[in-house]
Amino acid sequence: MAFKRKHCSIIFGTSLIIFGSVHLISQSLIEVYKQKTLQKRGNTTFDFEQREILRQTFSKRRSRIEKLCELYYSPSKNNINIKRWTNELYVIKRHKLIYCAIAKVASTHWKNVLLRLENPEKQRQLQETNYQQAHGSMYRYSFRRIATNAKKMQQALESNTKLLFVRHPLERFVSGYRDKLSHPKDTFAVEIYNYLRTKNKTLETKPSSNWSPTFVEFLHYLVDTEYDHLNEHWARYVDLCNPCLVQYDFIGHYENLHDEALYILQNKSIDNFFDTFETIQKPNHKINSKELVEKYYSGIPIALAERLYRKFYIDFEMFEYTFPWQIFDSTINNIIINN
Numbered sequence: 001m002a003f004k005r006k007h008c009s010i011i012f013g014t015s016l017i018i019f020g021s022v023h024l025i026s027q028s029l030i031e032v033y034k035q036k037t038l039q040k041r042g043n044t045t046f047d048f049e050q051r052e053i054l055r056q057t058f059s060k061r062r063s064r065i066e067k068l069c070e071l072y073y074s075p076s077k078n079n080i081n082i083k084r085w086t087n088e089l090y091v092i093k094r095h096k097l098i099y100c101a102i103a104k105v106a107s108t109h110w111k112n113v114l115l116r117l118e119n120p121e122k123q124r125q126l127q128e129t130n131y132q133q134a135h136g137s138m139y140r141y142s143f144r145r146i147a148t149n150a151k152k153m154q155q156a157l158e159s160n161t162k163l164l165f166v167r168h169p170l171e172r173f174v175s176g177y178r179d180k181l182s183h184p185k186d187t188f189a190v191e192i193y194n195y196l197r198t199k200n201k202t203l204e205t206k207p208s209s210n211w212s213p214t215f216v217e218f219l220h221y222l223v224d225t226e227y228d229h230l231n232e233h234w235a236r237y238v239d240l241c242n243p244c245l246v247q248y249d250f251i252g253h254y255e256n257l258h259d260e261a262l263y264i265l266q267n268k269s270i271d272n273f274f275d276t277f278e279t280i281q282k283p284n285h286k287i288n289s290k291e292l293v294e295k296y297y298s299g300i301p302i303a304l305a306e307r308l309y310r311k312f313y314i315d316f317e318m319f320e321y322t323f324p325w326q327i328f329d330s331t332i333n334n335i336i337i338n339n
Helices: 015-036 048-072 082-086 107-118 120-127 131-140 150-159 169-180 187-199 215-224 237-241 254-267 271-277 285-297 302-311 313-318
Strands: 039-041 044-046 089-092 097-100 161-166 250-253
Touching: 044 048, 044 254, 048 250, 048 254, 048 313, 089 107, 097 107, 161 237, 161 254, 169 215, 169 285, 187 215, 215 302, 237 313, 250 254, 302 313
Parallel strands: 097 161, 161 250
Antiparallel strands: 039 044, 089 097
């Protein structure tokens, strides 16, 4: 619910003098506040202006999504799968937080922080397990999911701080491909192989032991597969977190994860857990990401790029990510899938 702030001006007699005094006092208080907001956490120091920039950044992102949702995105028009997106909402009751987990956007780090908040004992157990086990089953059953009952869901959404993080979609696809599809006979690789068999009936029933899809084959799979059938590692943000139904208080960008995560945790007075994020974003993070995107997409034909953009257009638009048309190969119209 949005509340309009009423503005008033003092225009009579001695009220002007009082107003002037109050203004001077307010300015002094602001200076004191500036000094108090110089906070050091890890390698990040926020002064008053930096905090204000971050506050405005989150506010502008919320406003943009609200406007775009009003224009052309609604549950009735887009056949929202309610069970799917509610399954990604983690409830941290102790600190009144709801986090929408998006795979390949530092979701493991966020779950680690939130588990330390909600259940420190389980988090200690997690540290003693191997990464894959911790990332999978332990996280899956360590958090409460939001209620699917309409009334209870509404109560939870209204009474908790809600947050999500996104990253450039093309960068996320590369991350998902490298992590989930570079190993032969991975579950996800088999899924794509089955898709390829629908395009090429001469393929064997099962892939060979050393088979894995190429990046081009992966992209064809993305653009040809229905939204509801895309798994959480490359499904659209709007399908996973539904920002048109859930009014998120904080919509963070992975590209500025270090500062934005710290700001959110400070806002909730739980930034003593920020150390979990310290190793995520190295100084050369953006350079490496840009190089990876160019490496994987530079040989992709422009026709496939256009289909990919149309398929995930709403994510690019809502979360203010530009599509790098210049890195695609405009001399190739299409690539024939062969195996």
